[in-house]
Amino acid sequence: MSTGTRRAPRPVTPASVLSHRLGALLRSPDLTPTLRQELQQAYDLAAGLDPYLEEHTSPASPALRDLEERTRAHDWLAPSAGGGALEQEMLSGAVEGQLLKLLVHATRASRVLEIGMFTGYSALAMAEALPPGGRVVACEVNASVADFARDAFTRSPAGARIEVRVGPAQETLRRLAAAGAVFDLVFLDADKAGYLAYLETLLNGRLLAPHSLVCVDNTLMQGDPWTGGPASANGAAIAAFNRAVAADPRLEQVIVPVRDGLTLIRRAGPTPPPPQS
Numbered sequence: 434m435s436t437g438t439r440r441a442p443r444p445v446t447p448a449s450v451l452s453h454r455l456g457a458l459l460r461s462p463d464l465t466p467t468l469r470q471e472l473q474q475a476y477d478l479a480a481g482l483d484p485y486l487e488e489h490t491s492p493a494s495p496a497l498r499d500l501e502e503r504t505r506a507h508d509w510l511a512p513s514a515g516g517g518a519l520e521q522e523m524l525s526g527a528v529e530g531q532l533l534k535l536l537v538h539a540t541r542a543s544r545v546l547e548i549g550m551f552t553g554y555s556a557l558a559m560a561e562a563l564p565p566g567g568r569v570v571a572c573e574v575n576a577s578v579a580d581f582a583r584d585a586f587t588r589s590p591a592g593a594r595i596e597v598r599v600g601p602a603q604e605t606l607r608r609l610a611a612a613g614a615v616f617d618l619v620f621l622d623a624d625k626a627g628y629l630a631y632l633e634t635l636l637n638g639r640l641l642a643p644h645s646l647v648c649v650d651n652t653l654m655q656g657d658p659w660t661g662g663p664a665s666a667n668g669a670a671i672a673a674f675n676r677a678v679a680a681d682p683r684l685e686q687v688i689v690p691v692r693d694g695l696t697l698i699r700r701a702g703p704t705p706p707p708p709q710s
């Protein structure tokens with residue numbers, strides 16, 4: 434893969450979409466001074482949120498910062514990089530990466546599954562939090578970006594704890610289930626239209642340990658599920674996913690409004706005994 438073309442990231446969180454729109458309104462010449470002042474305050478509130486979260490979150494490791502930098506610098510429009518099918522905005526980033534690390538620590542997960550790896554940022558973040566002997570199995574359908582991630586993993590000691598599985602994730606899940614694999618924590622971040630099917634495979638395929646936590650990314654989808662704007666395919670898929678999860682008596686869940694939304698899901702019911710360490 435070649436590196437080179439760099440562009441500013443487009444807004445992909447509800448707060449950054451909001452600040453982008455407020456910024457455009459602020460450039461209107463027709464505003465009264467009062468309306469301009471009100472809009473400026475609304476803009477400051479929205480535009481400051483994501484940077485404030487990042488400033489007050491534990492910093493990412495040098496390996497993660499390097500991976501983010503190299504992902505941003507990469508030319509994702511090059512034919513060898515998929516010609517635009519992948520984009521730098523897919524990378525979860527410092528705040529969500531740190532949240533995933535804390536979840537791995539807090540749940541004492543040692544068997545982690547990622548569905549949708551991209552350049553490997555979230556996989557590496559979770560691997561950094563694993564106890565000795567812990568593993569991340571990371572599923573990715575795009576062989577080229579999987580190579581990009583593998584190269585990044587060689588630059589960090591935590592990278593040796595990541596096992597990359599290339600291919601459609603549903604096939605990989607079926608193979609893992611057939612081999613008797615069980616996971617303490619799953620991070621679901623692949624094709625949004627596949628989310629419900631992935632969740633069913635996880636729940637029915639005996640891939641989840643009794644205490645397991647399933648973390649699902651982009652469940653706010655830039656506000657599409659509740660703004661009623663022009664429905665994107667991803668927005669419609671996430672709206673359907675959120676409705677189905679909320680109505681599923683087997684599950685207990687919360688949407689954490691970090692970045693583009695992270696839903697945390699556990700099986701409803703009594704708390705199982707803690708995992709053996």
Ligand SMILES: C[S@@+](CC[C@H](N)C(=O)[O-])C[C@H]1O[C@@H](n2cnc3c(N)ncnc32)[C@H](O)[C@@H]1O
Pocket residue numbers: 519523524525526548549550551552553554555556572573574575578600601602603622623624627
């Ligand atoms: C949003 S990105 C993942 C970002 C990554 N988790 C991170 O935080 O940096 C989604 C990834 O899922 C991959 N993907 C899409 N459909 C897939 C499938 N059916 N099986 C496996 N991976 C898939 C895409 O190629 C892409 O790299």
